[in-house]
Amino acid sequence: MEKKLIETQENILAAARTIFAKKGLAGARMQEIADAAGINKALLHYYYRSKEKLFEQVFEEAFKKLVGPLAAFLADDSELFLKIRNICTLYHKVMAEYPFIPNFIINEASTDPSRILKLLNIVGIEEGKKKTAMQISEAIETGKIRPIDPRELILNIISLSIFPFASRPISEQFLYKGEDMDEVLKSRANRVSEFIIQSIQI
CATH class of the missing domain: 1.10.357.10 (Tetracycline Repressor, domain 2)
Incomplete structure (x- = not known):
């Protein structure tokens, strides 16, 4: 279970790096990051309460x-x-x-x-x-x-x-x-x- 949580977080960070690099804080969307990470938006918010915290x-x-x-x-x-x-x-x-x-x-x-x-x-x-x-x-x-x-x-x-x-x-x-x-x-x-x-x- 713990390994799965770590893998999910790494997928989120990898997706966020790519999208923030392309669009910056203002242009990025949490739904877009969730899609790129292969998870739903609710799970993304479980790990990171806001786009600003993730950024x-x-x-x-x-x-x-x-x-x-x-x-x-x-x-x-x-x-x-x-x-x-x-x-x-x-x-x-x-x-x-x-x-x-x-x-x-x-x-x-x-x-x-x-x-x-x-x-x-x-x-x-x-x-x-x-x-x-x-x-x-x-x-x-x-x-x-x-x-x-x-x-x-x-x-x-x-x-x-x-x-x-x-x-x-x-x-x-x-x-x-x-x-x-x-x-x-x-x-x-x-x-x-x-x-x-x-x-x-x-």
């Missing part, structure tokens, strides 16, 4: 997947260049498994930015910011890298790692038509990290 769980899960690599990067005690390679590799793995996340987060963040701000404290971003800023400052002082604002470096990493997945439909048609886009994106993990390192390395 909050799906959104929080997606946001943690997106921001988790950044939290890991900030908390990482590895040497700076290795940290950069680690986060680029980790972002590729996450985005390849959850390709809907970038556009889903961007769309909903523009609708309700406060949702993002609340979750930032949950994933542990703040704890690692000072550590990474100090590490970057030390690398500048020792002549390892050129002067750069730590925020700019972090933004470059996130942008170059995530945007290709968010823009995949366009890139697939206009830049890499006829090529295996999965392989293109897979090979980018190393290229992005090396591009970033070369841009700051002295």
Whole structure:
């Protein structure tokens, strides 16, 4: 019985991820999610009393997947260049498994930015910011890298790692038509990290 309950909940979440990614909170309908999950609407409401509660769980899960690599990067005690390679590799793995996340987060963040701000404290971003800023400052002082604002470096990493997945439909048609886009994106993990390192390395 318990196994059946867990399976039903997983089916609901899988259906909700797909529909929320396509239509957002405002456009999604509970009946549509119930149909996609293969259950009736009454059972869906048994698990989730409202569309908003279901959306909050799906959104929080997606946001943690997106921001988790950044939290890991900030908390990482590895040497700076290795940290950069680690986060680029980790972002590729996450985005390849959850390709809907970038556009889903961007769309909903523009609708309700406060949702993002609340979750930032949950994933542990703040704890690692000072550590990474100090590490970057030390690398500048020792002549390892050129002067750069730590925020700019972090933004470059996130942008170059995530945007290709968010823009995949366009890139697939206009830049890499006829090529295996999965392989293109897979090979980018190393290229992005090396591009970033070369841009700051002295």
